Amino acid sequence: MSALPDAIGEKKRERLILAGILLYSLFLFFYLLQGLGRLSLWMDEGFHYLAAQGILQHGYPLFPSGHVYYKAILYCYIVSGFAFLFGLNAFSLRLFSVICFAALIPLTYVVAKKFFSRIPALLAAAFLSLSAWGIEYARAGLYFAPLQLFYLLGLYVF
Numbered sequence: 214m215s216a217l218p219d220a221i222g223e224k225k226r227e228r229l230i231l232a233g234i235l236l237y238s239l240f241l242f243f244y245l246l247q248g249l250g251r252l253s254l255w256m257d258e259g260f261h262y263l264a265a266q267g268i269l270q271h272g273y274p275l276f277p278s279g280h281v282y283y284k285a286i287l288y289c290y291i292v293s294g295f296a297f298l299f300g301l302n303a304f305s306l307r308l309f310s311v312i313c314f315a316a317l318i319p320l321t322y323v324v325a326k327k328f329f330s331r332i333p334a335l336l337a338a339a340f341l342s343l344s345a346w347g348i349e350y351a352r353a354g355l356y357f358a359p360l361q362l363f364y365l366l367g368l369y370v371f
Contacts (some may be wrong), residue, residue, distance in 0.1 A: 230322075231323075234318060234338055235319055241342060245314065249307050254305065254354065256355075257355055258303075258354040261289055263282070264276070264293070265292045265296045268289060288309075291307070296355070310358040311351055318342050324368060
């Protein structure tokens with residue numbers, strides 16, 4: 214009979230931890246948005262910019278040279294949707310990556326907790342959220358953050 218109140222307390226504790234991670238991810242999302250469109254695009258971001266521009270103009274990722282860009286085509290269509298909503302600029306090109314990175318933090322906790330326990334899960338989420346590489350690629354108009362998110366989601370679902 215004493216195990217029941219412990220189980221209820223454990224569920225509350227788990228909900229509080231998850232709520233804290235979600236709040237932290239929301240804070241991180243808004244933090245990463247600061248100055249997102251201030252820096253100019255660099256090499257690979259330029260390819261996605263041109264692909265999004267082609268999608269908005271022609272319906273498919275056609276470069277000005279006449280080349281059709283097939284690499285990361287789903288990502289290009291998603292980014293072109295953000296460009297349609299917010300205008301074709303560095304901010305809209307990078308926004309999807311920031312959203313995916315912010316969603317990756319709580320998902321990392323949930324997946325790590327499923328395979329390990331609470332402490333390793335908290336450490337994994339903390340290390341990911343403080344990773345210089347993770348933050349750098351979250352603020353880039355590249356498909357690395359969405360790739361991490363959907364890969365981890367696939368591991369969790371299957």
